[in-house]
Amino acid sequence: EAGVTQFPSHSVIEKGQTVTLRCDPISGHDNLYWYRRVMGKEIKFLLHFVKESKQDESGMPNNRFLAERTGGTYSTLKVQPAELEDSGVYFCASSFGGSSYEQYFGPGTRLTVT
Amino acid sequence: AQSVTQPDIHITVSEGASLELRCNYSYGATPYLFWYVQSPGQGLQLLLKYFSGDTLVQGIKGFEAEFKRSQSSFNLRKPSVHWSDAAEYFCAVGAGTGGFKTIFGAGTRLFVKA
Numbered sequence: 095e096a097g098v099t100q101f102p103s104h105s106v107i108e109k110g111q112t113v114t115l116r117c118d119p120i121s122g123h124d125n126l127y128w129y130r131r132v133m134g135k136e137i138k139f140l141l142h143f144v145k146e147s148k149q150d151e152s153g154m155p156n157n158r159f160l161a162e163r164t165g166g167t168y169s170t171l172k173v174q175p176a177e178l179e180d181s182g183v184y185f186c187a188s189s190f191g192g193s194s195y196e197q198y199f200g201p202g203t204r205l206t207v208t
Numbered sequence: 209a210q211s212v213t214q215p216d217i218h219i220t221v222s223e224g225a226s227l228e229l230r231c232n233y234s235y236g237a238t239p240y241l242f243w244y245v246q247s248p249g250q251g252l253q254l255l256l257k258y259f260s261g262d263t264l265v266q267g268i269k270g271f272e273a274e275f276k277r278s279q280s281s282f283n284l285r286k287p288s289v290h291w292s293d294a295a296e297y298f299c300a301v302g303a304g305t306g307g308f309k310t311i312f313g314a315g316t317r318l319f320v321k322a
Contacts (some may be wrong), residue, residue: 098251125308136212137252137298137312150309186250195240195259195302197310199252 096120098200106206112174115203119168119188125149126169127189127197128161132182143169171191176207210235210303214313221289222321228305229284229316240302241282242310243273247295254296258282269293294320 099118107113113190119126128140139152140159143168154161158177163169183204187197211234221227233239240259244252258266263275273284282299299313 127308127310129310129312136314138309142304142308150304152304152309162250187252189308195307196257197255198245198254201249201251 097187098186098198100200100203102203104204106208107176108208109178110175112172113176113205115171115184117169117186117200120198123188123190124161126190127187128171129185130182137185179208180206181205210301210311212299212301212311212313214299214316216316218317220319222319224288227286227289228252228298231282231283231313232280232300235301240307241275242300243284244298244300245295262305290319291320294318297320
């Protein structure tokens, strides 16, 4: 069974540019999550999708971040325009159904904004 | 507010020695508790979880953790550390509605010396 995949693994962009991160969850997982770890600090929750609907987006830092989940399958996280403080590792995770709390994490996308 | 504290930023142990990583949480209700490990270049892997029942939980790779409500702790232990255990370890609590919003500690990096 394929795990959670994320693309790209690394991205280096300049301040003011736009970047789109992609996450493909494990097939059949209705729940999809985005997390971020900035500069060696805690991993912070960003948002939670149930299928294509945003269940909880309380962790999204500001309106420069836009997450979508087309058809309840893969998800994208767009940062526009990127700022220096957006640098970090963005993790995606998925879980099955409403009764399982076991989240499976992808390897992360390392974003560097220069 | 919910929070997770891992007081040790890094720990060094000798191969074959026992290990205990500390974790304290702050959460109003019965917590869902997790330990994750991240090896270099890898995503987070779930070591073990506690939802209810027996307060001593067994996980993968020979790890165990004990939930102590009176101390708000969920320490991770392993009787004999292997060099391959060198990684970063994260304690986490499932928060929010349904426990889907995972709150992580800052992580403890484990170094294993020969």
